[in-house]
Amino acid sequence: QVRLVQSGAEVKKPGASVRVSCQASGYTFTSYTINWVRQAPGQGLEWMGWITPYNGDTNYAQRLQGRVSMTTDTATSTAYMELRSLKSDDTAIYYCARDGDTLVAFDIWGQGTMVTVSS
Amino acid sequence: EIVLTQSPGTLSLSPGERATLSCRASLSVSRNSLAWYQQKPGQAPRLLISYTSIRATGIPDRFSGSGSGTDFTLTISRLEPEDFAVYYCQQYGTSPLTFGGGTKVEIK
Numbered sequence: 001q002v003r004l005v006q007s008g009a010e011v012k013k014p015g016a017s018v019r020v021s022c023q024a025s026g027y028t029f030t031s032y033t034i035n036w037v038r039q040a041p042g043q044g045l046e047w048m049g050w051i052t053p054y055n056g057d058t059n060y061a062q063r064l065q066g067r068v069s070m071t072t073d074t075a076t077s078t079a080y081m082e083l084r085s086l087k088s089d090d091t092a093i094y095y096c097a098r099d100g101d102t103l104v105a106f107d108i109w110g111q112g113t114m115v116t117v118s119s
Numbered sequence: 120e121i122v123l124t125q126s127p128g129t130l131s132l133s134p135g136e137r138a139t140l141s142c143r144a145s146l147s148v149s150r151n152s153l154a155w156y157q158q159k160p161g162q163a164p165r166l167l168i169s170y171t172s173i174r175a176t177g178i179p180d181r182f183s184g185s186g187s188g189t190d191f192t193l194t195i196s197r198l199e200p201e202d203f204a205v206y207y208c209q210q211y212g213t214s215p216l217t218f219g220g221g222t223k224v225e226i227k
Contacts, residue, residue, distance in 0.1 A: 035216070037164075045156075045164065045207055045218040061215050095163055103170045105154035105211050109163035 002026035004034075004096050004110035011116045012086050020113045022079040022096030029077035030054045033099040035106060036070060036081045038092040046092075050099070051079060086117045121146045121210050123219035131227040138195040140222045142208035147188045149212030155184055155193045158221075159204045167206075168193065198224070 007021040022034065036048040049060035051070040058070050069082045079096055093112040100107035122145040132138055142153065151171040156164035166175040168184035171191060181196040195202055203226050208219040 037218075044220050045209075047209075047216040047218065059214055097164075100166070100169065103150070103152065103173070104175075105152075105166055105169045105209060106156075106164075107166050107169075107175060109165070112163055 002098075002108050004098060004108055006094075006096060006110040006113045009114040009116070011118065014086055014088060014117055014119055016086050016117075017082060017084040018086060018115050019080055019082040020094050020096075020115070022081070022110050024077045024079070024098070027098075029072075030074055034070075034072070034079040035097045035099060036068075037095045037097055037106075039095070039112075040089070040092045043092075048081070048094075053079065083115075086115075088117050091115065091117045120215055121148065121213055121217050123208055123210060123217055125206075125208060125219035125222045127222060128220075129223045129225060131225050132198055133227045134198050134200055136198050138193075138198055138202070138224055140193040140195075140206055140208075140224075142186075142191040142193070142219050144189040144191070144210060146213075148191070148210045151187055152210060152212030153184075153186065153191045154209045154211060155182075156207045156209065157202075157204045158207065164207065195224075200226075 005023045030053045033052045035050040051058045053072040071080045095112050096110040097106035098108040124143045126141045153171045155168040158164045172184040205221045205223045
């Protein structure tokens, strides 16, 4: 069964950093790009960027450049997303999602990780 | 950046009725790389349609997608009770990838 399982909820203070993990199972981890998408409370979906586990290539949304880093550990089939200098409007559910096969969009999603930024 | 505008914002329909959801792009979507997702409260989005009209695995055939260029449509031929949810379109042909603001399909 193909799955993405994310780490648990986090509460952080403004200015801090958070790292969310996303462990893949049921498929060859290095064969599919992982995207990160977030959703503020009651709002829509925002793409944050992607990472290709095969070679570590990344592509970040411009508005997050300099604050976000995406990495992978192929030994454990885990993707990580770190967001730095947190602000209150970074409060959101963070999802990892797998790119599907050729021309297929985000076919497998993690369950989401709630990140709350509050003083 | 390609801006996706979904309409209507809310669609109030009864089970058994037909739902037609629109997604309009500010620029032509590369290779018709337009997807639709369904999201229910407290759940992650679920892929319905890729590449404008290709249903994802396990998606019933009452869901269909159409369109090209800048205008795309998701049609639910006969609404089932489990179809009441929020629907998002996404273009994934050009970076940055972008999502529409969503259409909520609610029970009338």
